[in-house]
Amino acid sequence: MGKNFDWRKWAAIVLTVAMVIFQAYLALVKQFATMLQAPIHLLFALTLVYLYNPPDKKYRKKIQKEKGDAAAPAELNKFAWTRWIDIAVYACIIFQLGYVLSRYEYLINHVMFISPVDGIDIAFMVITVVLLLEAVRRTLGAILFGFILVFIIYAWASPYLPGILYTRGKAAAQMLKQFTEGMTMGTSGVFGSPLQTSANSLFYFIVFGAFFSAFGGGQLLIDIGMKASNKGSGGPAKAAVISSGLMGMISGSAVANVATTGVMTIPMMKKVGYEPEEAAAIEAVASTGGQVMPPIMGVGAFIMAEMLGISYGKVAASAIIPAVAYYFAVFILVDRLAAKRSSRLDGKVDTTIKVERKILPRLYLLLPAIILVVFIVRGASLMRAGTMGIFSCLVCDVISYFINDKKDFVDLKGIWNCCMDGAKQAAEIAIPTAACGIIINVVTGQTALATNLSGVISGLGTDKLFIAMLIAMVGCMLLGMALPTVAAYLVGVILFVPCIRPILIASGMADATANLCANMFVFYYGIMAQITPPVCVASYTAAGIADGNAMKTGVKGFLFSMVGFMVPFVFVYNPAILLQGTAVEIAIGAAMLLVGTFFLATVVSGYFSTEMSVLERVLLFAAAICLITPETMTSLVGVVLGVAMLVLNTARKKKTAKAA
Numbered sequence: 307m308g309k310n311f312d313w314r315k316w317a318a319i320v321l322t323v324a325m326v327i328f329q330a331y332l333a334l335v336k337q338f339a340t341m342l343q344a345p346i347h348l349l350f351a352l353t354l355v356y357l358y359n360p361p362d363k364k365y366r367k368k369i370q371k372e373k374g375d376a377a378a379p380a381e382l383n384k385f386a387w388t389r390w391i392d393i394a395v396y397a398c399i400i401f402q403l404g405y406v407l408s409r410y411e412y413l414i415n416h417v418m419f420i421s422p423v424d425g426i427d428i429a430f431m432v433i434t435v436v437l438l439l440e441a442v443r444r445t446l447g448a449i450l451f452g453f454i455l456v457f458i459i460y461a462w463a464s465p466y467l468p469g470i471l472y473t474r475g476k477a478a479a480q481m482l483k484q485f486t487e488g489m490t491m492g493t494s495g496v497f498g499s500p501l502q503t504s505a506n507s508l509f510y511f512i513v514f515g516a517f518f519s520a521f522g523g524g525q526l527l528i529d530i531g532m533k534a535s536n537k538g539s540g541g542p543a544k545a546a547v548i549s550s551g552l553m554g555m556i557s558g559s560a561v562a563n564v565a566t567t568g569v570m571t572i573p574m575m576k577k578v579g580y581e582p583e584e585a586a587a588i589e590a591v592a593s594t595g596g597q598v599m600p601p602i603m604g605v606g607a608f609i610m611a612e613m614l615g616i617s618y619g620k621v622a623a624s625a626i627i628p629a630v631a632y633y634f635a636v637f638i639l640v641d642r643l644a645a646k647r648s649s650r651l652d653g654k655v656d657t658t659i660k661v662e663r664k665i666l667p668r669l670y671l672l673l674p675a676i677i678l679v680v681f682i683v684r685g686a687s688l689m690r691a692g693t694m695g696i697f698s699c700l701v702c703d704v705i706s707y708f709i710n711d712k713k714d715f716v717d718l719k720g721i722w723n724c725c726m727d728g729a730k731q732a733a734e735i736a737i738p739t740a741a742c743g744i745i746i747n748v749v750t751g752q753t754a755l756a757t758n759l760s761g762v763i764s765g766l767g768t769d770k771l772f773i774a775m776l777i778a779m780v781g782c783m784l785l786g787m788a789l790p791t792v793a794a795y796l797v798g799v800i801l802f803v804p805c806i807r808p809i810l811i812a813s814g815m816a817d818a819t820a821n822l823c824a825n826m827f828v829f830y831y832g833i834m835a836q837i838t839p840p841v842c843v844a845s846y847t848a849a850g851i852a853d854g855n856a857m858k859t860g861v862k863g864f865l866f867s868m869v870g871f872m873v874p875f876v877f878v879y880n881p882a883i884l885l886q887g888t889a890v891e892i893a894i895g896a897a898m899l900l901v902g903t904f905f906l907a908t909v910v911s912g913y914f915s916t917e918m919s920v921l922e923r924v925l926l927f928a929a930a931i932c933l934i935t936p937e938t939m940t941s942l943v944g945v946v947l948g949v950a951m952l953v954l955n956t957a958r959k960k961k962t963a964k965a966a
Contacts, residue, residue, distance in 0.1 A: 318357045322729040325350040329509050333693040337506075342410040344497040347505035348434075349403055351736035352441055356395050358730060359444040361388040395440075398433045405430045416491055423483045423491070431486040434496060435744065441737045450738065450789055457745045461485060461752040470758035488751045495747040500739035500796060503612045508735055510692025511602055513728030514678065517699040518556055519566070520724045522706065522714035523671045527552035528567055529661050542574035543585075543640035547592045551633045554596015556675060560791075560836045560844040563593030568851045579647060582854030587862035590837050590848040591636055594867070597791065597833045599629045601679045605735060606795035606829050608688065613799065614821055619682045624822060624884040627896050628830075628873045635869035635903035642911035667710055674698040735792070742796040749800045756800050771809045775878060778802035779831050779871075786835025787842075794832035802828055810878070819886045823878045830874040837863040869906050872934060876902070879935050898941050902933030905948045914952055916959035926951040 328346065337343060405426065415421075435458070443451040460467075462485075465475025476484070489495035493502070518524060531549025549567045568589045575585035597604030600622035607625070611618040677698045681691035703721070706714040716724070749756045781802055786794040803824040810820035836844040839860035849859035877883035882895035909927045912918050918926070925947060932944030 314357050314360070318354060318730075319726070321350060321353050321357065322726050325354070325729050325733075326725055329505075330693075332505070333510065333689045339410065339414050340493055340502060341413040341497065342406060344493075344501050344505055345402070345406040345410075347509075348438075348496070348501060348736060348740050349399055349406070351504075351733035351740075352437055353396070353399055354730060354733040355441045355445055355737055356392050358733075359441075361391055361444075363444075395437060398437060402430060402433060402437075413491055416487075418487050418492060419484070423486050427491060428482065428486050431490040434490050438496065438737065438741050438744070442741050445734055445737055446790060450741070450793060453789060453793075454741055454744055457748045460755075461748045464753045464755070470762050471755065472758075473753040473755070485752060488747045489744065494743075494751055496740050496743045498743040498746060499612045500609050500742050500746075500792070501736065503609045504732070504736040504739045507608050507618070507688030507692065508605060508739075509728075509732040510689055510696065511608070512732045512735060513725070514674070514692050514695040514699070515556055515602065516724045516728035516731065517696055517721075518674055520720060520727075521671065521674075521699050521703050521716050522668065523674060523699075523702075524553060524556065524566060526665070526668050526671045527556070528570065529663065529665060529668075531567075532570075532661050533665055542571055542577070543580065543588050543644060544637060546571035546575065546585075546589045547633060547637050547640055550589065550592035550596060551599055554593065554599045556602055560590070560594040560597055560833070561847050563596045564589055564844055564847045564851070567593065568848050572848065572852045576852065582852040583849065583858040583862050584643075586848035586852035586854050586859040587837075587845065587866050588636075588640055589851075590842070590845040590859065590863045591867045591870075592633070593848070594833060594836045594844050595629065595632045595636065595870075597836075598625055598632060598830065600625050601675070601682055604795075604829075604833060605739070605792040606832065609739070609792065609796065610825050610829060614818075614825060616818075616822075617685060618688050619685060621822075622682065624826065624886070627883050627885070627892075627899065628826075628877055631873055631896075631899045631903045632870055634900060635907040636866070638904055638907040639866055639869075639911050642908060642913045646911065646913040646917065663713070668714065670705055671702055671714060673702055738790050738793050739796075742793045745793075745797055746800055749797075756804060759801055759805075771806070771813070771878070772875075774805050774809055775827065775875060778806055778828065779874075782828050782831035783835045783838055786832040787838065787840070791832055791836065794835065795829050798828035798832055799825060806878070815881065819881050819884075822884060822886065823881055826884060827874045827878055830870070834867065834870050837867050839864060865910060868910055869903050872902065872906060872930070873899070876934050898933050898945075901945060901948070902930045905930040905933070905944075908952070915956040916962065918951075918955055922951050922955055 328350065332338070332343065338346075409426075439451055439454060442454065460471070462481065464471060464473035475481075490497065493499070528549040531547075531552050532545045534544075534548050546567065549571060550563050553567055554563050568586075572585045572589050575588065576582060580588075597606075603622060603625060607621055608618055611621045614621070674695050678691055678695035681694055682688070686694075700721075703714075703716050706712065706716075778798070782794060782798040785797050789797065803821075806824040806827065807820045810823060811817055815823070836842060837860065839845075839857060842860040842863060845860040845863040846856045848863075849856040852859070873883075876899050880895045880898075881887060882891040883899055885892055887895070905926050908914050908918075909923050909930065912923060929944040929948030929951065932940045932947065935941075
């Protein structure tokens with residue numbers, strides 16, 4: 307072996323091949339028992355994460371950034387000795403694999419609290435938890451690592467804590483047995499529903515997204531958004547909204563949307579006069595909506611389907627109207643902001659957007675997305691739908707070889723790179739989903755925290771739905787600021803859904819509908835934290851592209867996304883928005899939601915026919931609030947009041963123009 311031999315690279319290639327073969331076997335041949343399938347999926351993910359993230363990676367990046375080519379090899383390799391740590395890690399992973407393969411039948415037949423727990427079971431639990439925590443630290447940083455560590459410590463310290471943190475204690479040996487069983491000997495801890503969802507569906511959708519984007523589908527969606535917004539004021543901003551919405555249907559990631567579409571839309575917005583922070587905020591808000599936009603929503607939506615025990619197709623369908631309302635409001639917002647800017651600049655702003663390649667000859671590239679949606683709607687498993695989507699990408703690639711001068715054709719090397727990228731992304735998703743299983747088990751299995759918290763909130767007088775939702779909103783947003791979206795959703799489900807769901811059921815709502823509304827509420831607010839200061843990853847990413855101030859971008863993004871804060875309250879009060887009702891109820895609910903979002907977007911922009919006065923904005927905001935509740939009288943008052951304000955604003959413009 308030469309000095310330049312990169313063993314990590316080749317090990318990652320071998321592991322990627324093995325992981326792809328394993329996942330293809332699950333999809334095309336048969337699935338294994340959960341206690342074999344989920345652990346093997348996690349071991350693949352752990353190994354890849356450690357291969358891609360050596361312990362001195364951050365140090366080497368820092369030195370290379372500071373000194374570039376001038377960095378001495380000795381300086382770069384200063385902490386190379388720490389890589390021996392990973393040798394021990396790989397040895398532990400081999401032990402874990404041997405344990406899973408030799409003990410899975412015992413684990414399948416293991417009866418909680420009755421069957422014995424051996425020393426090897428305890429050793430496996432300790433190694434799994436430690437390796438998982440270190441993988442979290444290397445990929446997601448110290449915040450989630452510390453958050454999970456606090457819960458682990460709490461599981462053991464809860465018998466000695468006061469108030470709602472107290473849980474009745476047990477003998478140390480009994481606690482160790484219970485902790486081991488809960489974490490790694492059943493399907494309620496590390497190998498619970500979140501990790502099972504990663505193995506059964508997320509892997510295939512992430513790989514599909516990598517293939518779809520690389521094969522030209524992602525660029526086509528962006529170009530369609532550009533073309534559709536080429537006329538009228540605010541073309542670049544509208545392009546950001548439409549392109550991010552279309553791209554979000556496939557990627558399901560706010561940061562990925564910003565990085566993909568923002569590099570094109572943000573410079574265009576700046577070119578036509580938008581401030582850097584304003585352009586970045588528009589892109590961040592538009593990209594964040596991708597996590598609530600079907601058919602491929604954020605990771606939490608897949609886990610939601612698993613936890614609710616319903617098909618992902620039903621979850622995606624229920625999210626259609628709220629997602630449309632979200633993007634409708636953002637579109638109206640940028641349209642009115644552009645109209646305000648145009649009025650100040652006498653309309654002398656060139657908003658022409660050039661799309662270099664023709665759209666029509668490339669429409670066949672959308673077939674994979676269409677096929678994916680068809681399979682989901684027909685009720686196929688997510689594993690089957692994702693696999694067929696990947697195969698259809700390969701078919702489209704063959705077509706690309708013969709048309710369009712091979713501009714969209716991807717060769718074998720490109721296909722392999724898609725597999726590598728997809729497997730890496732899937733591994734990085736599997737780590738937090740498995741780690742959140744630790745938190746879930748501590749809160750629901752090891753301690754009484756969830757029950758105690760729910761009881762305290764109820765004791766505060768939160769039999770009123772609105773107060774309970776406010777508490778859940780603030781809690782979920784705080785979680786979303788500190789944790790990845792999937793972790794924020796999972797913790798929010800455990801802590802806050804039990805506070806909202808009983809109130810909805812007590813009001814007469816069906817249990818399944820109440821469960822869906824409460825889960826979707828928590829899901830939305832965990833996502834909205836992506837654009838809520840002080841921790842707003844999507845806004846910071848967009849600010850970096852725009853060369854703008856990150857905090858100013860976050861504040862503007864928060865303001866622009868205000869409609870996103872209204873939508874969850876609307877669908878909890880009126881489940882018809884989530885398609886839980888008759889056709890008439892759904893139509894009326896959707897119409898009221900769209901009218902309300904139009905009013906609210908106009909308030910935020912401060913412009914309709916002309917710039918709005920403070921009184922007009924206050925009364926129009928009140929009209930939007932009236933449309934939140936599904937009561938007929940308040941809705942009518944909201945419509946009448948809102949229309950009156952818009953008519954008044956238009957009349958004031960005509961009066962001003964006539965006087966001029």
